[in-house]
Every structure is written in C-alpha cells, then in structure tokens.
Amino acid sequence: MSMNSQGRPTVAATAATSAIPDTFTGNRALQIEEALLFEVGRHDVTGVDLDEPADFAPRLGKLARKLPIDLPGLSEPETMRHYVRLSQKNYSIDSGLYPLGSCTMKHNPRLNERMARLPGIGDVHPLQPLSTVKGAVELMTELSRWLIEMTGMTSVALSPKAGAHGELCGMMAIKAAIAAKGETRNIVLVPESAHGTNPATAALIGFKVVTVPARPDGTVDVAAVKALLSPDVAAIMLTNPNTCGLFERDVVEIAAAIHAAGAYFYCDGANFNAIVGKAKVGELGVDAMHINLHKTFSTPHGGGGPGAGPVVLSARLAAFAPLPFIRIEADGPVLVETEEALRPGETPFGRMTAFHGQMGMFVRALSYMLSHGSDGLQQASEDAVLNANYVRAGLRDLMSQPSGDRTCMHEVLFDDTFLEGTGVTTLDFAKAMIDEGYHPMTMYFPLVVHGAMLIEPTESESKASLDLFIATLRDLVMKAKAGELERFQQAPRFAPRRRLDETRAARSPKLKWEKPEPWVEAAAAE
Amino acid sequence: MTVYFTKDHEWVRLEGDSALVGITDYAQSQLGDVVYVELPEVGKTFAKGDEAAVVESVKAASDVYAPVSGLVIAVNAKLADAPGTINEAAEGDGWFMKLTLTEPGELENLLDETAYKAFVETL
C-alpha cells in the first residue's frame, strides 16, 4: 500500500477528573453551552416581521410545496444571543496571534468592511445595465492595474472565486494554450511539498501528476526538473516562496528549462505576501499565478471563506483569459462578457463562474492596497519576513529546523526532532499552545517534513507580541523536555472543548441534526 | 499455512488455490484508527501492483495494491461496519479480499515473515 500521508493520533485523550462536580448548566462562566438551533427554535416563531400578502391567484402549477420544511425559527433577541454565544467559542485574529503557516492570517482592517458596504458596491446587481455600474468596472480595472504592476505580468483574470479556483483557471488557460498550438501534453510536474490543491487541480482537468523530488532543504532542484521534462510535459506548478518558507533560488533557471521544453510555469501565489514589492513574478518567468486576496490582501477569512483568486497571466497566456474580462478602450474600460463581443486575438477558454467574480473581495483588497500604497506594501513584506526570522532566531536553539538554521521568508518551518524522546507529538505540542491562548501553527504540512510545524506570524504582530509568543513556546519546549507529558497529552484543558473524537465522527458520520427517538426525548424530559 | 509480504505492507496468505490479502500490522499502526475501507467488486481481476483497495484513517488515505495478480472471489464485507477490525487484527479478521491467483509464480518474489520484519526494522 502507499503510505502517502502519515497517520497521526486522532482519538481523544482520557480526561482528568476533577473533585468538584461541573456546574448545573454545564456553563463555565463566560463560556455558555449553546444548544443547536433545532433544539431551541420553534416552527411558529419568526424574527422577521412581514405582512401576509393580500389574496391572489398563485401561478405555481401543481408544484406547490406539500409538506412542511422543518425549519425552526428564533426571535431577534434569541437569534442574537444564540450566535453571539457561538461566536465566543471561536479563536480569531482580532483576539490573538494566529500563526497558521501558508494561511497569512494578518489584520483585517475594518475600513475594508465599510467600503464593501457602500451602496454603490454592495448593493449593485451583476446584470443591471452596464451604464449604471461604471464605477464598479472602474474599480475592477484599478484593482487589475495594481495586481499587474505588483507582479509584472501582462493581464489578470479576476473571476476565480478562491485560490484553488484560480489554480484551475490558470491551468485551464495553459491547457487551452497547448491545444491552440495543436499539441497534446498530459503531464504536470508538482513538487512533493506542494499544497494539495495543486495536484487536485491538475488531475481535475485530466493531467497526470508527476512528483518532483525536493532537495533536503525543501527547494526544487533544476536538475530534478530537467530530468522529468519531455514533450509530454504541459506545466510545472511551483509555490514560490515555497511551503517550507524558502525562496526558490533557482526559479529563473527552472522557468527557462520549462519554457525550453515548450511547457508553462504555473506559480502558486499562496505565499505572495513575502515578496510584494520585492520581486515581480513576471520577471521570474512565471506564466500564471493566482493571488489569494484573502491572504496577501487582508480580506477576512470568515471561518473558511469567501476568498478570491484572481490569476495574473503572462503574454503567452493572456489571450486565453476566461470571460468576463476587462478591455481598455479609448473611452474607458469595457467589461467583455460574451463571445459575441470578442475581438481578434481574444480567445478566452470559457467561463469559470456566473457573473464577474468576488466584487466584495475586490473592494476590500483595493482598500488595503490604497491604504498601504507602494511604500506600505513593500514595508509589509519586509515586516512579514522580519517577523518570521525573529521567531526563528528566538527558537532556533530549542526547536529543530529540517535543514538547519537558515534565513527564511515570511514563515519558518520546524520539525519534531526536538521532541524526540519526550513522548510529546507535534499534535500534543500544538494543543498545548491552545491552553496558552494561541492558535496553533500549521501542523503536519508540508508533508515532506516529519511532524512539521509551520509558523507564519505575518507583519501584523508587534515585537512585544512576538516576544511573548517566543517565550511561551520556549517554556513549552522546556516543559516537554522536563517530562511534563500530561500537560501536553491532556491539552487543551481550558478551551470550550477538550480534544474531539475524530475517529467516531468519521466512522459513523452524523452530518445533520436528527430528531431524537421519542424514548430519548421522554428520558430527557424526566 | 504460508504467508507472504510486500514492501508496500500488504500480506498474502495461501489457502489452497486461493489467497487472502490484507495490510500488515505495521501498516495499521502507522495509519492510526481506520475509519473506512473501499473494497473492489467481486469478479474484478488485478495485475500485480494494481490499485485494489483504499484504506482510510481520519487524516490519511492509502491505496492498497494487489500483491499478486488474481481474480477477486470474495471481499470482507464486515469491514464496512467495523473498519476498526483492521486495527485490532490486521493480519487476521481484518483481511480485505480473497483472490484466485492467476500468476502463482509471483509469490516467489515476495518477502517471507522474517524478511518483512527485517525490512520494517529499517524504516
């Protein structure tokens, strides 16, 4: 069998019993236990006042709903309390350092939120007459200008909805470009250390994924790439800076080899935050790169999205950008939505999504860019890299780095060698951070490093914040080495929940609320 | 009773003309709690090295390769409801499938128990 991804402990550790019984309510002061909506809501309660329409003759044919839906409601105060209490069970950037490597959890300015709610932005329809949305098209044009200047590329496809969708867009453009040359190329090269989205994207549109081995420090070797090149190679998907937090030193040479073989260079832009204003990917030989606006440009992650993944394209791919796109004409920008509106040389491969992309994210990102300006963007990259190296410097004597102590970009990678013999795993270590008030770093990624811990502090953290973070991690390492095993294995002890039984969740999935059997309800009522 | 092993951590136990196939105890210990197994259809034929099944823990999914060529004549249906059997008895009740061997000669290239144990020691 293929041991392609290592297992790790997922069973809940046994709980330590306390002498004092828990509270009557199960609440723990500010942590209030909150039942499910389906347990507290009622079918005849609503928190929205609407007037019943006057009698009219329905036009539903024979398709009127026959059975109730089973959607309990809550009044407005109950709704407020239900969701506020739930919110209080979440960690967030606004409450503390969120060092998830590769995720760029930076400060989310509230000015951006205000801008997204301007009536001419938040309250315009994608299909109202173009004469009534000139400002919206201009905003997209301005965002494009910034993205193109920052990357040194030729054009940008704005419509992809998130990073992985951007990858798909870029790879579809590459597939279209290859087809336009009358070629068929079926192989995409992906380094071992890549995000899972890279191979998943390539496979989605029929490419065969071939893994490029990494050098011991996690970077890609030109020779290893050259050895895999053939007329059947369509592209390489490379993350730069890579997922080990290192800039691919040989990127230009890799690009040249790829191009010489007639293939394309896709760059995963997840780590763009390290190099904005420091290097232009267009000059590195990149043909396509998505930009996660929800990472580099501060649009809030929202507990899992929405994101936005515009793709910048080189001159070799620009013509294949999907619909819709913006064409700059003499009297201003024009939103080109359909094939009928195309001009010679414009050969879009199709469409990624309904409408025009994540306008709500575009405006937030542009608000961030305008606020920073060219000087602030460069400073942000420098501070992001400074902060990661400061964390590295503060921990290098106690924690182990997979390829020795060397300068990193915006994130620093440790492995679990320093935990050897302690009985503490990377997972335990991360969970102990929760008790100390921190969100854990990215764990067990990249896959090429054993027990990986990837820390990305971002530029949003002050020196004082980093000093306390470093001191906390140093203390935890000392405690692990001192044999305080329980502290780690029992962690987290102070979070809203102890470790959760993921095995049980996966073995018998319970994916929605089910009304309890009558006897259960009766027993509960007693 | 003869048991053979592969470096991909499958085992094959000969039972007359047919053979049981599963993953080794070492493999299950590396995977952690098994939560799901995807087994092939009875009647399917495999060449040695083909992807024959998938075994999943919470955070890992691994392909199980056919250690020898053969025709699937039975699968361990019990695993659907009790995937934990693989953790409890990987080399016994946690078997995956029963094959009729089409190339019995392939067995000669597999490891015996001693050789497999020595191989695992090197990992």
Added chain:
Amino acid sequence: MRYLPHSDTDRQAMLAQIGVGSIDDLFADIPRDLRVHGLDLPKAAGEMSVERTLGRLSAQNVAASSVPFFVGAGAYKHHVPATVDHLIQRSEFLTSYTPYQPEITQGTLQVLFEFQTQIAHLTGMEVANASMYDGSTATVEAVLMAHRLTKRNKAVLSGGLHPHYRAVVESLSPMAGDTVTSLPADPRGTEDILAAIDATTSCVVVQSPSVYGHLIDLAPIAAKAHEVGALLIAVFTEVVSLGLIEPPGAQGADIVVGEGQSIGNALSFGGPYVGLFATRQKFVRQMPGRLCGETVDAEGRRGFVLTLSTREQHIRRDKATSNICTNSGLCALAFTIHMTLLGETGLARLARINHANAVKLAESLSALKGVSLLNDSFFNEFTIRLPGDAADLVEKLAAKGVLAGVPVSRLEPGKSELADLLLVASTEVNTDEDRAAFVAALAEVLA
C-alpha cells in the same frame, strides 16, 4: 503605516537579534538583479483618502435600493435584517480561519452543522456540505460527482439552465475529457428533455425555477434518468422559492445544487455568494467540499469537527473529489442567521410575498399593448416578450430611473429570436409604487 506595528527602533532591535545587518540580508535568496526597487503605484493613504477614492467609484453606480428594481437572473435583491450584518462582523466569526482546530472553533463548526441541516431540510435531501463558491461552481462539481458515481461522462443540460452555469460546465467538461449535450434555450419551458436522456447519459441537469422562471416538474425527468442509470441534478438560483414549491428531493433529484445569495447576502455585483450542495446519504463519499460532523470530546460533551476529510485535496491530493479548499464560510453564516430569523413561518411568508408581487407585476405588464407573458408557472421571476429590442428598452427604462430586468440577449447574445425577451424579477423589496413606476415607464417608452 497604521496597520504595521513596528517602529524603526523595533526593527533595528529585531535585525540585531536575528544577527543580520539589514533587511536586505533576509531577502538574499532573491537574485540581486531581480529585486524590485519601488512599484509604480501611489503612496500610502489615510482612511479619509481611501474613503474618498472608493466613495467616488461607488457613487458612479446605481444602487438597487435607490430605484424601482426588478433585476434577477441568478442574483436577487432581498431585504437582509440588520442583525445578520452585525453578527457576521463579530471578530470571532469574521477573522477566524477554517475550523481545523475544533477545540477553539466550535462556533464556526456548530454554525456549519446548523447550515448543513437547514440545506438538507430545504432541498428535501439527506446530506448537505458546508458550501461551495456559488451556484454555478456547485453545478459543475455536481456534474463531476455524477460522472464518478455513474462511471459515465455525458451530461445533458436543460435549455432552462442559467447560461452562465451552462458555460461553466461547458468550459470544464471537455478539458476533463467529458461530454456535454446542451439543449437549446427554452424560454417557453416546453423542451422535451426526456428525449435527450439515453443509456450513455451520466446526469441530466435541470433548473427549476428555470432561468426563464418556469417551474419544472422534475419527477418524470428523475424517473427517466433512473430508468437508464443516470442521475438527476436539480439546480435553483432563487433559494426563497423553496419556501413555496415542492423541494427537488421530493421529486427524485439525486444531487441538488443552488445559489444561496438571496438569504443573508448582498448583491455585491456578483460575489461573494454561497453555493449550496445536497445529495443522498449513499453518495456522501463522492461529495466535494467540507463536511461538518457531530462527535464528542474527551469529557463526553457534544462537539463538532470537520470530517470525512480523506475526500479532500489536502489529504487525497490528485485523487480528491474536488480541488476546493476555501469555500463561502461567512456567506453560509449569513445564510444560516437569516434563515434562523425567518424560520419556517417567515420563509413561507417571504416566499408568498415574492410570488404575490411577481404575479401582480406579470399581470400589469402583460396588460400593456404588445407585451406578452411567456410563463404559465413562475415564482418571483418571469419572461415577457416586448415589442422591440429588450436591451434597448432596458437602457431607456434605466434612463427613466427604473432597472427593469435582464434582457435575455445579455445571457444569450446573437440569437435574434431571443432579442425581444426580458427576464423580470419582483421580490419583497418592491412596493406597489415601484411596480406602478415600472409599468408607467414601459408604457411611455413603448408609446
């Protein structure tokens, strides 16, 4: 720069601690000749300045709330309660990551569990995922899932499917090596889709209400699909319709996908929205996207986790069911809160108001000379035939301060037989005065 905490003194102290002389030393891996020294972009700007710049752009657009507004075709103007926007801006929801650490993200996880339950109930299906990007990408994911399940690769798309959704499927499918049969545009809702289903069909994709507004009886299509071993994918773009019409699950759909923007989410010029995705329990392992499941913690207390993750790209890589990672978490939250406020009572009433408003408008418009209604059935959107080019008339109406709808030619350009068709939507936001203004303005421009 107000977002960057370090003073220059801090920076110097930190560089010293790291043991380098200057910040450039930290960028030494970037080849010297490729280092950028300054971007050709404006310098940093304060809040007031940014507000002025973006406010100017905003002011060039006509906001839906500011005019009689009847534009739909896949995105709908609804009233979103103030509570929704307040709650989704709570720091703990807004600035939290995907809930990979369940002990400190139970808030997001419980919301997802509630969301999945609401979607399953609304659609009449057994399981729903934690959201997709939008209705169009949910549709193409459903097609790919159907191909995996049936081990066939031909999708049949109804002519009533939103043309953008159709384009998304048509763009991806050939690259994935799959086939698509798209039926011609069906403005009258009379196509014979049964004839297009055969033993090579993997799935048939039908939107109801269709992009032209017709309510489609899915049961016979499901029956025919199942007869040949194919799946029915039911699509909707107006989720409010499910408050009043028979859910796709009750009509035999195997996968139900749709756009959830109408509940809780602003129009925002097309995104971000929230894709809804539901199916049968037996298909759950082929679903794309995240799933939240119930379990217990080490003290035996109920809790929630992301589960069945081995389907996903971060574990399964090139064998994943989808490449999706980030989805529409915050939009799903907005949906759940708004739906909680509505409840069964509120949603049904909201749906009746929408339907009543559309019926009234359809009657008034079709009473005008030269204007005819194409629909027998509809929910809150319908198609009218105008005595002239619909796009021209929409521009003339816009000049009179009425945003009248979507000319079909915007979605289906270059088809002269569709050039005089207009899609008109009416929701709870429209007043009697709005409708009167529309009817009067149309009468004027037709005169």
